[in-house]
Amino acid sequence: MTIESLPPGSSPPGSSPPGSWPDGDAHRTDVPVLEVDDLTVTFTRRGEQATRAVDGISFSVTPGETIGLVGESGCGKSVTSLAVMGLLPRRGVRIGGSVRFDGQELVGADQRRLRALRGADMAMVFQDPLSSLNPVVPIGTQVTEVLLEHRGMSRREAADEATRLLDRVGIPDPTRRLKEYPHQLSGGMRQRALIAMALACSPRLLIADEPTTALDVTIQAQILELLRELVVDSGTALVMITHDLGVVAGLCDRVHVMYAGKIIETADRHELFARPRQPYTGGLLASVPRLDAGRGVPLTPIRGSARDAIPWAEGCAFAPRCDNAQDDCLTEVAGSTVPLEYDGPGRELRCRHPLEHPSVGAGATAAGAAR
Amino acid sequence: MLRFIVRRLLQLIPILLGLSVLLFAWLRALPGGPARAALGERATPEAIARYNELFGLDQPIWVQYLRFLGRALTLDFGSSTQYGRPVTEVFLERFPGTIELTVFAMVFAVGVGIPLGYLAARRYGSFLDSASVVGSLIGVAIPVFFLAYLFRLLFAVELGWLPGSGRQDVRIDATRVTNFYVLDGLLTGEWDAAWDAVLHLILPAIALGTIPLAIIVRITRASVLDVVNEDYVRTANAKGLATSTVRRRHVIRNALLPVSTTIGLQTGLLLSGAVLTETVFAFGGVGLTLRDAITYRDFAVLQGFILMLAVVYVLVNLLVDISYGLLDPRVRAR
Numbered sequence: 001m002t003i004e005s006l007p008p009g010s011s012p013p014g015s016s017p018p019g020s021w022p023d024g025d026a027h028r029t030d031v032p033v034l035e036v037d038d039l040t041v042t043f044t045r046r047g048e049q050a051t052r053a054v055d056g057i058s059f060s061v062t063p064g065e066t067i068g069l070v071g072e073s074g075c076g077k078s079v080t081s082l083a084v085m086g087l088l089p090r091r092g093v094r095i096g097g098s099v100r101f102d103g104q105e106l107v108g109a110d111q112r113r114l115r116a117l118r119g120a121d122m123a124m125v126f127q128d129p130l131s132s133l134n135p136v137v138p139i140g141t142q143v144t145e146v147l148l149e150h151r152g153m154s155r156r157e158a159a160d161e162a163t164r165l166l167d168r169v170g171i172p173d174p175t176r177r178l179k180e181y182p183h184q185l186s187g188g189m190r191q192r193a194l195i196a197m198a199l200a201c202s203p204r205l206l207i208a209d210e211p212t213t214a215l216d217v218t219i220q221a222q223i224l225e226l227l228r229e230l231v232v233d234s235g236t237a238l239v240m241i242t243h244d245l246g247v248v249a250g251l252c253d254r255v256h257v258m259y260a261g262k263i264i265e266t267a268d269r270h271e272l273f274a275r276p277r278q279p280y281t282g283g284l285l286a287s288v289p290r291l292d293a294g295r296g297v298p299l300t301p302i303r304g305s306a307r308d309a310i311p312w313a314e315g316c317a318f319a320p321r322c323d324n325a326q327d328d329c330l331t332e333v334a335g336s337t338v339p340l341e342y343d344g345p346g347r348e349l350r351c352r353h354p355l356e357h358p359s360v361g362a363g364a365t366a367a368g369a370a371r
Numbered sequence: 372m373l374r375f376i377v378r379r380l381l382q383l384i385p386i387l388l389g390l391s392v393l394l395f396a397w398l399r400a401l402p403g404g405p406a407r408a409a410l411g412e413r414a415t416p417e418a419i420a421r422y423n424e425l426f427g428l429d430q431p432i433w434v435q436y437l438r439f440l441g442r443a444l445t446l447d448f449g450s451s452t453q454y455g456r457p458v459t460e461v462f463l464e465r466f467p468g469t470i471e472l473t474v475f476a477m478v479f480a481v482g483v484g485i486p487l488g489y490l491a492a493r494r495y496g497s498f499l500d501s502a503s504v505v506g507s508l509i510g511v512a513i514p515v516f517f518l519a520y521l522f523r524l525l526f527a528v529e530l531g532w533l534p535g536s537g538r539q540d541v542r543i544d545a546t547r548v549t550n551f552y553v554l555d556g557l558l559t560g561e562w563d564a565a566w567d568a569v570l571h572l573i574l575p576a577i578a579l580g581t582i583p584l585a586i587i588v589r590i591t592r593a594s595v596l597d598v599v600n601e602d603y604v605r606t607a608n609a610k611g612l613a614t615s616t617v618r619r620r621h622v623i624r625n626a627l628l629p630v631s632t633t634i635g636l637q638t639g640l641l642l643s644g645a646v647l648t649e650t651v652f653a654f655g656g657v658g659l660t661l662r663d664a665i666t667y668r669d670f671a672v673l674q675g676f677i678l679m680l681a682v683v684y685v686l687v688n689l690l691v692d693i694s695y696g697l698l699d700p701r702v703r704a705r
Binding site for chain 1 (some may be wrong): 410601602604606607608609610611612613614616620621623624628698699700701
């Protein structure tokens with residue numbers, strides 16, 4: 001599949017040209033593109049205590065599926081994505097567990113093989129489009145270099161393809177824009193250009209690390225819609241890293257909520273919004289302003305900040321901020337972390353005293369069809 | 372771009388005007404005025420009065436300044452008392468020597484400094500890195516005249532590998548065309564003269580280039596270390612580009628921006644006269660001439676040289692700014 005065959009603009013589902021993935025669920029298979037198993041990332045610094053930023057994360061994505069990794073800053077979601085891409089520095093970083101792309105193990109894989117995969121089969125869109133683009137290299141070069149590297153095109157072919165790509169991601173006047181530098185583009189256009197670079201080789205996996213955080217709200221919606229059209233509809237597996245529950249609601253099929261380097265709740269999107277079980281998830285949802293709340297009803301933020309997390313080995317890292325916390329959430333016995341356990345169909349939960357919902361379990365099947 | 376250059380050229384006018392005022396005031400501020408400075412402590416009042424009349428120093432101060440300015444604009448700085456020739460002529464004879472020395476020194480500093488700084492950053496924390504940091508610290512700290520004497524003593528006097536004074540062997544009767552000795556030799560086909568001039572340049576160039584070398588190593592190293600942590604380098608790696616492409620296009624290209632500024636500023640500094648190095652190696656550039664002018668109270672040479680060197684310095688800075696605009700599109704936009 002190539003990018004030219006993607007359905008252009010806002011064409012309705014099903015109208016895509018032959019040879020492309022038809023829209024949506026039809027092409028989902030249960031064979032995951034990416035399987036992350038018990039991934040740990042530890043930062044070691046001489047003379048300092050090692051910090052474990054990612055602490056045994058497991059998840060998988062299938063073609064056409066969008067999963068969300070959600071959590072506050074510092075919960076390890078970006079580090080997870082960099083570890084998957086093999087982009088963490090080798091010095092001072094220890095990676096454990098397993099990351100399999102198409103069944104191939106990536107942890108400890110040869111750098112050359114990773115380079116061949118990156119940009120071609122797995123791509124990434126970053127948070128801050130201005131700093132993520134090279135300020136002194138024209139946009140065009142930054143798009144064509146991917147094509148030249150992975151698709152063996154001639155310069156002329158690559159330039160034509162770059163024009164098509166920019167057009168595809170909705171950048172007006174692409175021929176002119178290719179000659180311009182990042183600072184000459186607006187924020188939204190820069191992010192579109194980054195997306196064009198990521199999609200240049202029609203990757204099977206796209207990781208988007210807070211792709212809308214640096215953008216205006218209206219632009220955010222456009223970028224999310226673009227991702228939905230270009231990625232989800234074409235059968236690419238998408239890992240969406242975000243702290244924004246609005247993004248989750250709009251795009252993700254399954255959601256993994258992370259806290260202090262661990263997944264604490266996994267659920268389908270509808271389930272998660274309807275019946276959050278982890279008090280942390282509940283807190284995240286409650287701290288989103290709602291129009292249907294009465295005037296003057298205060299927002300209910302989560303107490304404290306992510307800095308208040310305690311080591312998981314002492315039970316539950318969220319316990320100090322949790323309203324439901326009871327004595328057994330904290331243990332004196334080292335290593336007795338609250339486990340991530342089965343919590344109904346498609347759900348997993350790491351909590352001893354979860355939020356209770358009157359109809360828990362009843363809606364679980366209906367919510368299976370998340371999109 | 373053109374507007375940028377024109378604007379920068381217009382900015383030169385106030386700078387040069389200010390400088391001319393300073394230089395003008397400096398001569399008048401000498402104890403006893405220029406007459407006593409030129410004629411000496413024991414000059415008779417009659418002689419001083421005659422001197423002042425001769426050089427228009429009895430005129431109102433603003434008339435004197437305007438006349439000075441008018442002559443300076445036509446590059447007329449009077450005659451040197453040492454050489455009995457117009458200052459401008461002396462300058463045109465000596466300045467090429469300084470340019471040659473600067474070019475050789477900067478080629479040495481840049482040619483060694485950038486690769487060394489880059490390697491030090493690549494091998495951050497290694498022996499090479501520590502050695503380059505310590506070495507560049509020593510390079511900056513060591514007085515240039517000490518290094519120059521050391522080189523001369525070791526390589527010219529003791530080992531006799533390279534000539535240690537002058538711009539060319541006096542026994543070579545070379546044809547002078549441009550006063551760039553190396554260039555002259557090449558133009559006239561006098562290869563031995565050109566080669567001899569090159570040999571004479573090596574020691575002073577290395578001595579003079581040591582400080583710029585040390586600065587360039589440090590800045591390159593720091594800049595590369597900064598740039599490798601930039602988001603756009605991560606993006607380039609995320610695109611799976613070949614390591615060589617990432618380094619060339621995304622690391623080195625950006626890392627050299629601050630280095631290019633340093634190179635320009637250092638070039639400007641060296642061009643305005645390496646008094647110490649030229650003195651040690653008896654190298655006939657503007658530095659040596661300035662020193663002689665101070666020794667022999669040749670105020671016309673001092674005044675003229677300083678003003679012309681200032682113009683050169685400002686013009687080099689302008690070139691640095693223009694080249695920065697070419698290298699960094701963000702500057703161009705402003």
